[in-house]
Amino acid sequence: MLNDNIYSDLTARCGGRAEIGTACAGDEAVRALNSALPEGGRGGLRFVAGTDGCSAALLCSDCAEEEARSAAEALRVSGVPFVIVGGSPEALAAECGARYVKGDISALPPSAFDSAMRALLFSFPVRAIDVCIPDWVRSLPPENSAVAELCAAVRSVAPSLCTLADCEGLSGLLEDSSAWQSEVTLELLPAEGRARVGAKLKEGAFFKMLSETAGEDISDESSLMSFVVDAAAARKNYDKVRDALECARATGYGIVRPADDELCLEKPVIVRQGQNVGVKLKATAPSYHIVKVDVSGEVSPIMGSAAQAEAMAGDIIGGFESDPQSVWEANFFGRSLRDVVQDGLAGKVGGINEDTRVKLRKAMTRMVNEGKGGVICILL
Numbered sequence: 126m127l128n129d130n131i132y133s134d135l136t137a138r139c140g141g142r143a144e145i146g147t148a149c150a151g152d153e154a155v156r157a158l159n160s161a162l163p164e165g166g167r168g169g170l171r172f173v174a175g176t177d178g179c180s181a182a183l184l185c186s187d188c189a190e191e192e193a194r195s196a197a198e199a200l201r202v203s204g205v206p207f208v209i210v211g212g213s214p215e216a217l218a219a220e221c222g223a224r225y226v227k228g229d230i231s232a233l234p235p236s237a238f239d240s241a242m243r244a245l246l247f248s249f250p251v252r253a254i255d256v257c258i259p260d261w262v263r264s265l266p267p268e269n270s271a272v273a274e275l276c277a278a279v280r281s282v283a284p285s286l287c288t289l290a291d292c293e294g295l296s297g298l299l300e301d302s303s304a305w306q307s308e309v310t311l312e313l314l315p316a317e318g319r320a321r322v323g324a325k326l327k328e329g330a331f332f333k334m335l336s337e338t339a340g341e342d343i344s345d346e347s348s349l350m351s352f353v354v355d356a357a358a359a360r361k362n363y364d365k366v367r368d369a370l371e372c373a374r375a376t377g378y379g380i381v382r383p384a385d386d387e388l389c390l391e392k393p394v395i396v397r398q399g400q401n402v403g404v405k406l407k408a409t410a411p412s413y414h415i416v417k418v419d420v421s422g423e424v425s426p427i428m429g430s431a432a433q434a435e436a437m438a439g440d441i442i443g444g445f446e447s448d449p450q451s452v453w454e455a456n457f458f459g460r461s462l463r464d465v466v467q468d469g470l471a472g473k474v475g476g477i478n479e480d481t482r483v484k485l486r487k488a489m490t491r492m493v494n495e496g497k498g499g500v501i502c503i504l505l
Contacts, residue, residue, distance in 0.1 A: 131239070131242050131243055131246050131315070132162070132163070132170050132242065133316070134246055134315040134316040135170060135181070135242065135245065135315075136170060137317075138180070138181075138246065138249045138315065138316065138318060139180035139181065140180065143170045143171070143180060143181075144171060144172075144173050144178070144179050144180065145158075145170065145171070145172050145173070145179060145180070145181050145182060145183065145245070146172075146173055146174075146175055146176035146177070146179030146181070146182040146183075146205075147172055147173070147174055147175070147176070147182065147183050147184075147185070147230075148175075148176050148182055148183070148184040148185065148196040148197075148200065149184060149185040149186070149187075149188040149192055149193055149196050150174070150183070150185040150230050150231075151174075151231075152174060153231055154185065154230045154231040155172050155173065155174050157230075157231045157232060157233075158172040158183070158230070158233075158238075159171055159172050161233060161235070161238045176196075176199075176200065176205060176207075179205065180205070180206075181205060181206045181207065181245050181248070181249070182200055182205055182206075182207040182208075183207065183208055183209075183210055183230065183241065183245070184196055184197055184200065184207050184208070184209045184210065184223075185209075185210055185211055185230045186209050186210065186211030186212075186213070186214040186217050186225075187211045187212055187229070193211075193217055194217065194220070194221075197209070197217060197220075197221045197223065198221065201221050201222075201223075206245060206248035206249045206250075206288070207223060207245070207248065208223065208224050208225065208226060208241055208244045208245045208248060209221075209223050209224070209225040209226075210225070210226050210227075210228060210230045210233070210241055211225075211227070211228075211230065212227065212228075212229070213227075214226070214227065223248070224244040224245075224247070224248055224290065225244075226240050226241040226244055228241075244290075246289070246315050247288060247289045247290035247315065248288050248289075248290065249288060249289055249315075249318055250287060250288060250289075250318065251286055251287065251288060251289050251291065251292055251318055251319070251320060252317065252318035252319055253317075253318070253319045253320075254279075254283075254286065254292065254295070254320045254321075254322065255319065255320070255321045255322065256275070256279060256322050256324060257321060257322065257323045257324065258275070258324050259325070259326065261331075262326070265334060265338065266338075269334065269337065269338065270304060270337060271304040271305065271326060271330065271334055274302055274303065274304055274305065275299075275302075275304075275305060275324065278298050278299055278302065279298070282294070282295065282298060286320075289313060289315055289318060289320070292320035293311070293313070295309070295320060295322050296309060296311050298322060298324075299324060304326060304327060304330055304333075305324050305326055305327065306324070306325045306326065306327055309322050309323055309325075310322070311323075332344055332345065332349070335349065335352075339352060339356075365381060366381050366413065366415070369381040369413065370415060372415075373415040373416065373417045374417065376417075377416070377417040378414070378415070378416055378417065379414075379415040380412060380413070380414055380415070381412060381413035381414075381415070382412060383410030383411060383412050384410075387410045387411060388408050388409075388410045389408060389409050389410065390406070390407075390408045391406075391407045391408065391409065393405065393406055394407075412493070414489060420470050420473050420474055421473075422466040422467075422469040422470045422473070
């Protein structure tokens with residue numbers, strides 16, 4: 126997971142000019158650290174005395190306790206990544222939340238030196254966490270169960286991911302997931318400060334997500350193809366009325382124009398005008414006119430007493446001001462306000478009888494074909 130060239134990665138995280146400071150360490154320690162850098166693999170790294178202007182630091186804990194604690198606090202406050210090196214650095218490291226390596230900073234063996242450099246690289250802040258999922262999952266809405274579960278898992282661990290070292294715990298991101306496989310691929314890119322997590326859904330999740338999204342049981346390829354055929358036909362029909370429906374919503378009136386395959390050519394008729402003879406061709410086609418009608422519903426419950434009515438009115442008004450949607454669930458004699466209003470609206474919508482509908486259709490047909498823009502309406 127880690128790029129072996131930790132020195133070039135450190136240089137990249139330090140912006141190309143990698144000066145690593147040393148705190149509570151003398152010149153001898155600085156010379157020893159610089160000599161420990163491998164030839165040809167320095168990547169522009171060098172150690173300097175002090176920590177002013179440095180991108181990272183090594184803190185020697187083998188000094189006065191207060192001096193080491195003060196230096197650690199200063200580095201923590203300044204946000205400079207640092208690693209503690211010393212004979213017994215555990216207590217100080219636990220106190221300031223830093224990583225540590227045991228050893229004499231002036232004479233670190235190669236393995237301990239590499240460990241210190243690796244720990245320092247992983248002490249830099251993480252810049253980004255990429256969660257790689259199958260492409261088809263990206264098409265699912267946020268409220269989908271699998272997507273919501275993944276987002277919840279990421280949100281739960283995100284506050285604890287401060288450094289690149291913290292990202293190593295992402296390997297257990299989906300251990301208790303019901304939709305995702307517990308094993309994830311984890312790739313750490315120290316030079317970029319980026320962690321990349323690969324997540325895969327469990328076997329059978331594809332059809333489960335299809336069923337959840339479609340609202341139908343899709344368990345195999347056969348049911349999937351059947352659903353696709355029905356959906357394609359439904360979309361083809363909806364595409365014909367979509368523009369008219371959107372226009373009716375916006376302006377109150379929408380027209381579905383005739384399609385080419387709906388044209389019906391009648392039998393040609395020979396027409397004579399004096400000595401001239403012509404042919405009359407007539408075609409008909411259906412058009413659909415969508416009219417937006419605002420139907421109003423009203424509920425006026427009568428309570429037993431004025432006190433009861435005032436209490437009920439106060440509750441409804443208070444709920445409307447705080448959460449208007451909650452008023453729909455208000456209880457009216459065992460039924461919600463939504464159900465009561467819907468019943469009233471349904472009665473009005475279906476109140477136009479069949480004879481009146483036929484007359485309205487005939488009147489609209491004449492207005493369209495004869496170009497008569499005026500209309501007189503008499504309501505009885």
